Amino acid sequence: NHVHHSLSKHMLVDGFDFVIDLDKSSGNRFHDAKSGKNFLDFFSCFASMPLGWNHPDMLEKQSELGRIAINNIANSDLYTREMAWAVDVITNQTMPEHMNNFFMIAGGALAVENTMKVAMDWKMHDRQAKGLVDDKSVCNRQGFCWKTELRESSKISIGHFKEAFHGRSGYTMSTTNTDPNKTSNFIKFNWPRFNNPKINFPLDEEENSRLDRLESSVIHDIREYGENHPDTIAGIIIEPIQGEGGDNHFRPEFMRNLCDVTHEIGAKFIVDEVQTGTGGTGKMWAYEHAGIKPDMLAFGKRMQVCGLMASDSMREYEDNPFQTSSRINSTWGGNLIDMVRSAWQLEVMEKEKLVENAAKRGDELLKGLNELEQKYSFISNVRGKGLLCAFSLDNNSQRNQMREAIYKSGSLVLNSGFESIRLRPSLTLSSDEIGEALNMFDAAAQSLSSTLVE
Template sequence: MGLGADLVHSTLGRHILADGYDFVIDLDKSAGCHFHDSRSGRDILDMFSCFASLPLGWNHPDLLAAKGELARASVNKVANSDLYTEAMAESVAAFGRIASPSYLPHHFFVSGGALAVENTMKAAMDWKSHDREAMGIDASGKFDWDTDQEKSSHLTIGHFHEAFHGRSGYTLSVTNTDPNKTARFAKFDWPRFDNPKIHFPVDEAENARLDACEAATLDSIRAHAEANPDTMAAIIMEPIQGEGGDNHFRDSFLRDMRSVCDEVGALYIFDEVQTGMGATGKMWAHQHSSVEPDMIAFGKKSQVCGLMAGPRLKEFDDNVFATSSRINSTWGGNLTDFVRARLILETIERDDLVRNAEVVGAELIAGLNEFGTSHEMVSSVRGRGLFAAFTLPSQDIRNRFNSACLEAGMHVLNSGTQSIRLRPSLTFSSDEVNEGLNILESVANSIESSAVA
């Protein structure tokens, strides 16, 4: 007999800060895009999907059918960095075939999105250090601790306002959303640039504003590089900033960023931990812009996290993909996660779920636009595929709206200071779009009625 749902929070609270949601997930009764709350007995429409990390919803039949394979991978936690198995090789091959763009053939796997991002930074710093030596800026030769400290201290990572890239060592210096996540921790003073995000809906005036904002950002990057030549190893950005407010950028700006990175001698990195694996209607969000970065970080829906890199990372023989232990971890990505990732990718491919995200996502965003037109409190409806959001008049109203959605039977997620973000699984259906829109309509009507009263 189990612990009992009503004792879960108090039991956890004896040892950890158990300040999560009040419900308790029933791992048996949850199914598809609904999870079952053991405490209330309710089925909740899941527009949260474990912080956008649940690609097939709950208890997908393909995963249930593979319980034996998953259990076999879980009995022994193999040190994948140096000990290889058929299960790992099959999973890496599936990832390369189904998920990896041809221009990013070099892979590294690790557990955790922040560590995926951090290792793109380390790879970029390694590349830039070799680049500086090749240009004669830094001397090459036998390693010396003090000399290396001085040489590496010049290296920086450019990034954007309202970015979230994680909470581990290097990533703390480029994350700047919620101060609770970075305050009082030592950080590097790395260049931070204005993010020329789109204000929706887009009209002629907004495009003119964006022209000016984008030009100013690009000029500030050039100015920083001119004042601090050959120090910026890379510029990292999210194709759509998730936690920072679901901030979108014009495709042309992402292409201009490719050009300016080349111009100033920096690698171009996309953090696709949240936007990747089909959420936007393409396998990777940057593919909407027809731009090829030097690296991307991936995680969440991919189960196992890591990075993919292009040919520039191989320009120097002594690179992180050729020299042992330059980037590494004990488990190199959990073997159970590898197996689950392979099963998920095979299902995504077979059921054409990236296309489903595009088609059903278009229905969702069309419905959200109608919803926004009907309610003055709703503004800036935006999204790509099943990666959607809208803005409310204040943080207080947004928080009330979020709570009311859960009470009405749908779990959503906050974004930025005033927005609600929707992150359903790739299996989301037209019927579930309608279910979600009906709940949003009911919640908006209720909040508007209470304001009038």
């Protein structure tokens, strides 16, 4: 009680009611210091804990972590052996073969924002090369002119999708459109927003037919926008699975067609893998399920440090952010302790084959959820890739009741969209823990069922 009371003196404290005991939490269970209970963790700090709590291999690194944490290095300009080692491990284990450029920053929103900035920079150079930029100065300064820059840069945009969540920073807020509380009253750009042809599972013949029509319409809208506003979209960004927007999945063929039409209209294709990346779907990156090659990806959460990776298509023009100082930057350039923790955790992931574990355990979890869907009429749209699974209820009230019942049973899950629950366990999840969780979900569904009037 003291923790919440103390924090609430100066902060909005509207999070969970429990208090995490950092010492007693272990594996896929966290310990609540207030109640003394252990909870099966299907939340994992918004999908940011690949190894769960207090993994033994990480506990062995405590003294080294403490040594590195003493000084907060300005990594953008001051380099260390620890940083060089960490970047080497991260890029060797996670960077796609077709990418070669790497940038780190603190926070997923800023990781995404910098993909947008790199795309914008490329598009402005591209427009200049095509003679589409009016460089005539409207002020007396030599070289850079703010008024000219404002006029010309305002002509470009970032295409995005309905029910997207890309962050709450300056640029990303113009693409985020899930919860109005997160974007209302803040200045936004009127950038092109396209329908999201999400799958309503099960993916049967009727649903495939519906998606054929919907996807075709979306691709047509993008192509038409490109024709009516030529050379203005710098990039199109999408989450391979829209997390906060409802755990919305897309067919691989849509992702492939989207990548193609993005390039067709002269834009760069960006995937936001902040929540979906680093192994959760059973592959290192969720976009790999579609067999595509995006120009850039944003990473974060499970990676521990945030940032972006990009192909050399973003180096088309010599004066680009990967070759020109200060175009994209920050004081700490990520955070050294996060980089090192990331590298250590990636080594554990490789040693314990945790990406493969996510794929196998994900199949088990999805099978169990499908069985619950068959048992309860109010559970529907069961979906998942790897351990990123979700299911829907009939309405918002049922969803909230279900989540509360699961919590009372001893597990923490996440809301998603208006009527869905998403599951975000760590990559170390075991078959026994899946069985335990499914029993909790079953008990919660039985409890909810008893309150519903047929």
